[in-house]
Amino acid sequence: MLLLPIHPVISIYGILISISIALSVYLAEHLIKKDGRNPEYFWGLTLYTLVAGIAGARLYHVLDFYKYYIQHPLYIPALWSGGMSIIGAVLGGVFGLFIYSKKNKLDIIYWLDIAAVVTPLAQAIGRWGNFFNKEIFGLPTDVFWGIFIPEEKRPEGFESFVRFHPLFLYESLLNLLLFLFLYHIKTKAKKHTGIIFWLYIAGYSCIRFLLEFLRIRPWSIAGINVAQAICLVAGTFAAIALVKKKSVA
Numbered sequence: 001m002l003l004l005p006i007h008p009v010i011s012i013y014g015i016l017i018s019i020s021i022a023l024s025v026y027l028a029e030h031l032i033k034k035d036g037r038n039p040e041y042f043w044g045l046t047l048y049t050l051v052a053g054i055a056g057a058r059l060y061h062v063l064d065f066y067k068y069y070i071q072h073p074l075y076i077p078a079l080w081s082g083g084m085s086i087i088g089a090v091l092g093g094v095f096g097l098f099i100y101s102k103k104n105k106l107d108i109i110y111w112l113d114i115a116a117v118v119t120p121l122a123q124a125i126g127r128w129g130n131f132f133n134k135e136i137f138g139l140p141t142d143v144f145w146g147i148f149i150p151e152e153k154r155p156e157g158f159e160s161f162v163r164f165h166p167l168f169l170y171e172s173l174l175n176l177l178l179f180l181f182l183y184h185i186k187t188k189a190k191k192h193t194g195i196i197f198w199l200y201i202a203g204y205s206c207i208r209f210l211l212e213f214l215r216i217r218p219w220s221i222a223g224i225n226v227a228q229a230i231c232l233v234a235g236t237f238a239a240i241a242l243v244k245k246k247s248v249a
Contacts, residue, residue, distance in 0.1 A: 013129035017084070020125035021050065024118035031114055031186065041104055045111060048100035049093045056092015060085035064219040064226075086123055086171075087208065087230055093119070110192045116200035117186045120179040123204075127175070130168040138165030138214035145169075155216050165214050171207060178203045198241045205235030 025046055032039055061083040062069050062076055069076055097115060101108040130136035134153040140146075146163030154161065181203070182196055189196065209231040212218055219226045 012132040016129040016132070017126050020122040023125065024122040027121065028114050028118045031117065037110070041100075041106060044104070045097065045100045045106070048096040049115065050096075052096025052099070053089040053093030054079070054084070056095070057084040057086070057089035059092070060088025084126075086204075087227055090119065090204070107192075109194045109197075112194060112197040113186070113189075113192045116197040117179070117182045119200065120175040120182065120204065124172045124175040124179060127168045127172040131166070136168040136171075137216075138167040138211075139216060141165045158216065164216075167211055167214055170211055170214075174207045175204070178207070193245055195242065195245055198238045198245070201234050202238035202242065205231040205238065209235065 028046070029039065029042060032042060058076070058079060064085065065083070093115065094112070097111055098108060100106070101111055127136070131147075134149055137147055137149055140158060140161035141163055143163075143165075145166065147166040147169075148162060149164050151159055158164075178200070182200055185196055185199065209228050212225055212228045212231075218228075
């Protein structure tokens with residue numbers, strides 16, 4: 001008789017992900033109350049966005065490491081073990097937000113702007129879970145801030161290297177700066193036109209596109225880095241949208 005490999009324990013990774021979600025939800029609720037918006041649909045919208053975001057994050061990760069999960073399918077639902085993609089989370093979260101907003105005839109532009117403000121904060125905190133899981137590190141490096149990776153965690157072919165680029169740290173700090181920038185824009189905004197959302201898409205696309213150059217064996221299809229391709233398309237759409245909105249303003 002097969003037993004599912006489900007033995008969830010309280011991990012630092014899980015705690016940090018939970019804290020990142022809790023803080024972003026708290027901040028989002030604070031922002032909508034400050035705007036004088038009706039909070040009636042807030043928790044329903046939050047639930048849809050979180051569930052779809054988590055599903056998207058896991059799905060992207062599973063597709064990225066499909067060779068492993070084909071051999072170990074029972075580990076697909078093991079969220080507590082790590083393996084959550086930010087790109088997948090954003091795509092899934094936007095989808096969930098769109099579905100709920102359409103269903104309840106909400107102002108989707110406003111809610112996208114709110115989500116765009118709090119998302120990089122959640123990312124900045126959540127990325128530290130990768131530190132404790134010893135994952136999301138980059139190419140070997142000699143810089144003094146390089147992170148030590150235990151031999152059993154080093155990728156095949158990199159066993160002789162000791163220190164690696166801390167990609168999680170780079171992304172965490174850059175996401176924090178993006179959050180501070182978008183929060184500043186939000187406090188100055190008199191109306192919501194989607195500019196904050198598109199600024200987030202443009203900002204994170206640039207961050208992720210550049211950091212992908214430091215990744216070890218990124219997910220590629222036909223020699224094309226999937227994450228960079230998605231960021232290039234998303235960033236281009238964001239740039240076009242921002243130019244159009246600026247010309248209308």
